[in-house]
Amino acid sequence: MVIILDGSSKTARITIAEQAIEAFPSWRHLALEVFEEAADPEQEKDFHLQVIKKCADELAKTDLHLILTMPGDSPQHQLLAVALQPDCATVHLGTEDEGAYDYTIDTQERSVNDVTKLLHTIMETA
Amino acid sequence: MKKIFFIADDSELKGKLMKDFVEAEKMDVDIFVEETAQGALVTILTHARQIVGAILDDNFKGEQLTGINLARAIRIINPLTKIAIVTARKKDSPGFQKIQKEADQIHIETVVAYGNSNLNRREQMQNFVREVHTALRTPIDDLPV
Numbered sequence: 001m002v003i004i005l006d007g008s009s010k011t012a013r014i015t016i017a018e019q020a021i022e023a024f025p026s027w028r029h030l031a032l033e034v035f036e037e038a039a040d041p042e043q044e045k046d047f048h049l050q051v052i053k054k055c056a057d058e059l060a061k062t063d064l065h066l067i068l069t070m071p072g073d074s075p076q077h078q079l080l081a082v083a084l085q086p087d088c089a090t091v092h093l094g095t096e097d098e099g100a101y102d103y104t105i106d107t108q109e110r111s112v113n114d115v116t117k118l119l120h121t122i123m124e125t126a
Numbered sequence: 127m128k129k130i131f132f133i134a135d136d137s138e139l140k141g142k143l144m145k146d147f148v149e150a151e152k153m154d155v156d157i158f159v160e161e162t163a164q165g166a167l168v169t170i171l172t173h174a175r176q177i178v179g180a181i182l183d184d185n186f187k188g189e190q191l192t193g194i195n196l197a198r199a200i201r202i203i204n205p206l207t208k209i210a211i212v213t214a215r216k217k218d219s220p221g222f223q224k225i226q227k228e229a230d231q232i233h234i235e236t237v238v239a240y241g242n243s244n245l246n247r248r249e250q251m252q253n254f255v256r257e258v259h260t261a262l263r264t265p266i267d268d269l270p271v
Contacts, residue, residue, distance in 0.1 A: 028172060030171055034171075034199065034202045034203060035167075035199070037202060038167075038196070038198040038199030038202060047164075050164070051164060051167055051168055054164070054165075055168050055171050055172050058168055058169075058172050059172055064172075
């Protein structure tokens with residue numbers, strides 16, 4: 001399974017994801033920024049999708065799951081959400097939704113604990 | 127999680143040579159070998175926290191990703207990994223200088239030039255493996271900073 005966690009700040013996303021994988025040993029975390037910083041920016045757009053899909057597939061072979069974190073305005077969000085179906089849940093940290101996500105946590109109203117609880121609930125279903 | 131020694135090189139022979147050497151050194155680690163840069167990136171993104179040492183070719187036939195790109199990915203996820211870049215370029219060539227400069231920027235331990243003979247190259251890579259092995263067996267408090 002893959003959870004795409006986007007929105008809020010990079011630090012918040014990474015902290016939340018790292019806390020979540022500590023509680024669930026069969027999960028791994030990948031921050032899209034890490035991948036983008038390392039890879040050549042002139043790479044074809046499909047390349048990012050291919051590599052992330054392969055990462056998810058490789059982890060799945062050994063019964064491992066992935067939390068993929070990315071900025072809220074990433075143009076790749078929808079492409080990834082489609083490419084990683086059917087076993088993918090999308091979680092957005094922020095207020096705007098427009099029906100594009102499976103779950104949205106309003107970070108002005110809700111706490112980090114609420115986000116963590118939601119992630120744990122989803123991760124338990126994997 | 128078991129530790130991993132990682133080799134990414136599009137030369138099957140070089141990958142095999144290093145794999146045999148790592149096994150002969152009896153390091154208590156798994157050895158992963160990848161022959162494509164894309165495959166290597168997938169391994170790094172999924173296993174970087176387990177990778178204690180990596181030998182990366184500087185370029186891969188037909189692929190845009192370079193050894194420096196791969197090294198950068200490892201560095202971001204796991205700053206403690208010891209990394210060697212191997213290149214066919216001669217040490218005094220502009221190409222080598224460029225790689226060395228990029229390697230220095232991301233604190234890569236070693237850049238191995240092919241030099242004048244395969245023996246020279248193999249010795250340098252084997253020395254690197256021994257260096258990683260020694261670091262693995264050294265209590266962290268005794269490591270130089």
